[in-house]
Amino acid sequence: MVFQKRTSSEMESCGGSHVAEMPRVPKSARGKRSVRKKESQGQAMCAFDLLATVAGKLLDEGEGSLGNMSAGSPVLAASAKDVCVKQEQCDEEGKHLKNDVMDQDSCNESALISHIASQRLADHHSWKGEDLNEVPKAKSEAVDKEPSMISCTKADLGSNFGAIADRWSPESVESGAFTGDAAANVMALAAAAYNKNAPDMYNLLDPMDVDVKPPPLVSSDSTGEMPLYGGKIHKSVSFPRGPKGGAEYSVDRENDDDDDDKSSGCTHSSTATNRGLRPNCTADQSRVKKFLACKYRKVAPARMHKGDLSYSDADRKPSFRNKKMYYTRQRTQRSTFKRRKMLDRHSTLVSEEFAKSNAKRTTKVNAREPHAASLEANKGSNSMPFHGSCKSNDCHVKLKIKSFKVPELLIEIPETASVGSLKKTVLEAVNAMLGGGLRVGVLHHGKKIRDDSKTLMQAGIDHDDMLDNIGFSLEPNCTRHSSQLAAPEDIEFLETVETTEPLARIAPADSSSKHGEVDASQELALTPLTANYQGNDHDSVHSPGGISSPEKASANSRAIVPVTPVDSSAGAIVPANKAKRSSEQGQRRIRRPFSVAEVEALVLAVEKLGTGRWRDVKLRAFDNAKHRTYVDLKDKWKTLVHTASISPQQRRGEPVPQDLLDRVLAAQSYWSQQQAKLQPKTPPLAEARLLT
DNA sequence: GTTAGGG
DNA sequence: CCCTAAC
Incomplete structure (x- = not known):
């Protein structure tokens, strides 16, 4: 019963139904490693x-x-x-700054998520982004800088x-x-x-x-x-x-x-x-x-x-x-x-x-x-x-x-x-x-x-x-x-x-x-x-x-x-x-900011396929965009989630419509929820019920 | 080759 | 975007 989910969803013409796919068991168990060593940087000579x-x-x-x-x-x-x-002496300042922002962000997000969690994806459009727009003072300061x-x-x-x-x-x-x-x-x-x-x-x-x-x-x-x-x-x-x-x-x-x-x-x-x-x-x-x-x-x-x-x-x-x-x-x-x-x-x-x-x-x-x-x-x-x-x-x-x-x-x-x-x-x-x-x-x-x-x-x-x-x-x-x-x-x-x-x-x-x-x-x-x-x-x-x-x-x-x-x-x-x-090999790929349309496509795909299936997302929504790898999509999603969780003032680049961001958050929360449920060996049934 | 995350 | 570990 696990196998059909893809096909079924794949065939769905992505209407408003977000609940389509049974989330694949995330390989998230893989420990996250923040292995990389931070070598002394204090040595930096001016x-x-x-x-x-x-x-x-x-x-x-x-x-x-x-x-x-x-x-x-x-x-x-x-x-x-x-x-x-x-x-380097001015490092601290920067660090604090960042921390501020980060903290705020996390707060924002968690609050947000909890807020979202109780809602069904279908009505995610209803909640306005205004809620998210509150900018904690510290945050604005950071922005100002x-x-x-x-x-x-x-x-x-x-x-x-x-x-x-x-x-x-x-x-x-x-x-x-x-x-x-x-x-x-x-x-x-x-x-x-x-x-x-x-x-x-x-x-x-x-x-x-x-x-x-x-x-x-x-x-x-x-x-x-x-x-x-x-x-x-x-x-x-x-x-x-x-x-x-x-x-x-x-x-x-x-x-x-x-x-x-x-x-x-x-x-x-x-x-x-x-x-x-x-x-x-x-x-x-x-x-x-x-x-x-x-x-x-x-x-x-x-x-x-x-x-x-x-x-x-x-x-x-x-x-x-x-x-x-x-x-x-x-x-x-x-x-x-x-x-x-x-x-x-x-x-x-x-x-x-x-x-x-x-x-x-x-x-x-x-x-x-x-x-x-x-x-x-x-x-x-x-x-x-x-x-x-x-x-x-x-x-x-x-x-x-x-x-x-x-x-x-x-x-x-x-x-x-x-x-x-x-x-x-x-x-x-x-x-x-x-x-x-x-x-x-x-x-x-x-x-x-x-x-x-x-x-x-x-x-x-x-x-x-x-x-x-x-x-x-x-x-x-x-x-x-x-x-x-x-x-x-x-x-x-x-x-x-x-x-x-x-x-x-x-x-x-x-x-x-x-x-x-x-x-x-x-x-x-x-x-x-x-x-x-x-x-x-x-x-x-x-x-x-x-x-x-x-x-x-x-x-x-x-x-x-x-x-x-x-x-x-x-x-x-x-x-x-x-x-x-x-x-020469090393050439960095050129930067290609996601257009709103791309974002939309991505959101759409993720809403349907969920996070963690980037390859499918890629195939589904970006199959023709050879320059978008599933890793790119994954990354984009990451940034989208982040973007959605910060105040509009902090966002940069081409503005992403708020509703899209809302959907991002909704989908994100939804799918992470699904994963969470799957983690504790929750049988697929639970999921099935949810997806109805 | 994919995923998930950190950078 | 890049880089990698872990699959």
Whole structure:
């Protein structure tokens, strides 16, 4: 009598009857294991601190020694040991926060369940979600914090900066040039310079925060999705639901996802060390620090030991992997966690892989320096030394860099675009440029000094010049590493970043406005990307979940083409190893948020089949959605249950109709109930009676 | 290959 | 989504 249940239910055309299947005896007896060891994480060293300290040491030892980094590396390594390892301090906060939330959740849920338990599934529609919407204070507080965290994590500074700083570092090191601060300053300056060049955009750039909530973009989210299930979704009468979540819903999600994507992209570039950051231990930054620290733990040693940049990611990968647990536990908050996870994963799997979205990011560094325009590199030679260091003479010159000139940027954006998108667009443009590799140009009396080997003196730069006659410019740099950087890996990495990334990101989908020259390269860059990253969020399938697809993402921010005035051969570089890299096994599956329709189908199936039969659920409702595995469905259900048990304010992504969530809870409670009854060897009869 | 859970 | 233990 056990066997027929499937067939029978399978044949049911899922009307309103929820009671269809005899729950399969759950294998839940399997003990749950939370085996994974939590390795000490307290060891996490703050990358910044480390860097700062090391840098400090180096600097303290005199600029002279900085001039020759070939000998500097050993110094670095040595110094690193002495550096006192600082520990992440802001962890607690996050933990508490989480606990709060969790506790509340569980309370909510249990209360809810009990409430539900007494009801029959059939009338689950009757109870309103309002009951669930009460938000315990602690909870709301937690929620309130979220935005800031997100924005920060998002700005996660780092990756972008890190990547850049990192890319600078080779030169910096060799020339004894930049310290973390310098790198940061440069970044800020870049923005500042831009502001200067485009005064009217000053305010737009000023915040420099990546848009957390860009303006709503019309999304086609819930439109073409039905085909997915080939008519398997039965709109039974028992599901009175409002109009499907339309464009407005998807907006948030898009941003959300875009967000994630960004973060993932950030990941790629994150193999870099983030020296541009300041070790202020704000809650936000601490996360960043943690993240960075984790990475840095691995990267730094490799780098230090090798004494140059010749280390390959191949070397790092394994260790990254092994240490994963170090930070897995550091989760402090959901959203942050998610991001970090992605980052971690990426770092381990495709660490050196193209820094997908440098262009998307900016950092708090900028944000905190709204007036970067007047930012000063007043640390003298410490932070802004020239290539031709004044090693030979002891008279150091003090520099005051008021601004950097930035290559012209052309931005074209429809009038209808929102300010937010404008910001984003500009930001992208700037970042694309920055992310594309920069170098500093030095101008003396307006004349460019090209010979790096010249000493300042030889160049005719003396004290008197420093303040007024010296100018710095940021220039796109696409050739430098080919000669300077040792490791092919790095070159590859950089090239990838420089070319495909920014271009692809910005490339207008409709070639409506491009500047000829760059065009071709865009094509080049875009093609391979499509197979990887862009495809990342772009649902190749019918799934409307495909959020930040290029079209959507840049719907309002069309053409931004960094026009590189200098001899930039950018775009000439062919992203050769793109495919190779991405195709490597480890590639994380692209994120495909469940659409409301999918959720509905899932709910429907679960209502009928129950939890614990995901394979059947899959076959039943998602047989045609090859990208949805039963594990996915199971996971989705898990999240749905959770989602349903939290306040609407805490939910993210495309809103799931409350009634659906209600059904989720109802079904969940119902089926868990069934399982419970089965556990204590309750004969199937009981079930049969219940199911009647 | 499935399930169930933790991450 | 990923990873795994336990089936």
